[in-house]
Amino acid sequence: MSLRQFEYALAVAEEGSVTAAAELLHVAQPSVSQQIRGLERELGVELFARTPTGLVPTVVGRAFLREAEVAVSAARRARATARAGAHELVGELVVAVQMGFGTRQLPGALGALRRRFPRLEVTVFEEPSSAELERLGRRGVLDLALMAACEQTPADAHHLGDEEFVVVLGAGHPQLAADRVELRELEGEPWVRFDRDSALDGVLMSVLRDNDLTPATAARVSQTATAVRWAAHGLGVTLVPASAVPQGHEHLVRPVSPVVSQPVIAVVRHGAGPAETALLELLRHETWSESASFSPVS
Amino acid sequence: MSLRQFEYALAVAEEGSVTAAAELLHVAQPSVSQQIRGLERELGVELFARTPTGLVPTVVGRAFLREAEVAVSAARRARATARAGAHELVGELVVAVQMGFGTRQLPGALGALRRRFPRLEVTVFEEPSSAELERLGRRGVLDLALMAACEQTPADAHHLGDEEFVVVLGAGHPQLAADRVELRELEGEPWVRFDRDSALDGVLMSVLRDNDLTPATAARVSQTATAVRWAAHGLGVTLVPASAVPQGHEHLVRPVSPVVSQPVIAVVRHGAGPAETALLELLRHETWSESASFSPVS
DNA sequence: GAGCCGATGAGCCTTCGTCAGTTCGAGTAC
């Protein structure tokens, strides 16, 4: 049972005779005859009724040909898709981002990618933990991963820039008066934290530890936008990447001292093709080091 | 580009490695390796990225595999359909009926066929002219044709029975008093006739000629049911097969003298399979010679 | 260095394609 047999059977049905089908397919007549016979023998059914003037599909033959048509056209589509991929970029690029990193840069890069390769679809997964990210990468599901550097960063990772972290304070918080918040001044504040085992929570914990602060957990959330909103409502203070602050909350945000920043890396998978490389280049050209644009209301 | 290559590629994508795929497919590892390479060479694209632990589909590879999956499953369905047809009857049986013949018997036979072979679909074409019917038959479109015998009836036609013709009179027509209408008594009546070149019109014309009647045409219609309805409304009289009289008009119908009847034949096409034969047998077992059940209201 | 994975090359065998010739049925001329 091969595609060739299907195509021959369809041609015979279309033309109504083996001879005409053979001509259409640019092969000799016995070749078509043999293929049809072989197919019928393998299936154990008569697909065509032999008349003196040619071959006519039987009842089962027509039912078979309907499905065969689907198979053949799908095969043609598959080939066309692949061949198109040789020149243009087509397909689906799967990207994973560590929650909160590159939130500002990624849309720009993806927009540019889409403009350059309209037939390239992109799916983005947002994962909180770097462990899960690594697991997906190992399984080959991901084409490109965007994450904070950690101890086990592979050697072939591409350093894109640094993500500066900022605190979000509740409305009316006394520290909003300062241009830059001294972390030690936040002693005793309750914190809006992130999911256990998430990279963001890891950053927060190490920052608190480095500044001799005791972590009082007000709540745990999984998304940075939620953390910012809750902090704005006065539930506690939180620490998020600067690029992850949603619009409308800028006035509650302050850079911290000492500065907290994390190198952001991109990992493309083994045997990366032109699509991955293109996205990587676009990400490189985004602005990563941005002068903190948060300050007290003047 | 063959189905085998598609299956191999899908297996590799599924298993994540050539070795595992080969095991799954019960072939040696180099075989799978070669097929994948051949496919990639033919398409001019890298479908899989080679990693130390196995093969992972690339961006275009995934787009290709999506279509390949469709092709392979359609091929499987095609095979399953055909194999099912070897034991059970599946598919679509195309039947053509000469307008007005077997109108009563066909539904019964088709119902029985459907009960015995639920997966066999039947399509019925109603054609007015025998020439068109023959043309369709010659082109191999039809599996079975039901028609009146004519001069050029082929030798392999199956005689099913005879279709008696009856007249339909307008309400209040004086001849309704008789059990059987003498055709000569209809001299001067306008007739509701049938489409030019239709078999029914041919029957009507030869009957009128045989009885020395002059045909006065009141109207021409293409369907027997319409002819009966128009005749019932007093537009004229008409002559239709007894089995074609729709319910509710029986009181306006009378057999004629001399008796008009046409042999009804079934023609199955060259190389008829079990489906055609089954329907033919069922048609044979329907009652064709029926004592005329039309009479004046008692 | 052991072990796993994919790639490669040689040999065997199946399968496909072609050419020749045969069979069968339909249409036609006499």
Place this chain on the structure above:
DNA sequence: GTACTCGAACTGACGAAGGCTCATCGGCTC
């Protein structure tokens, strides 16, 4: 009605191509 011709599909033999297997090599991981 018979014989002839033509066109259709089938059959068999042969050469070519491709698929499968075995043994082996090169790379990478642990």
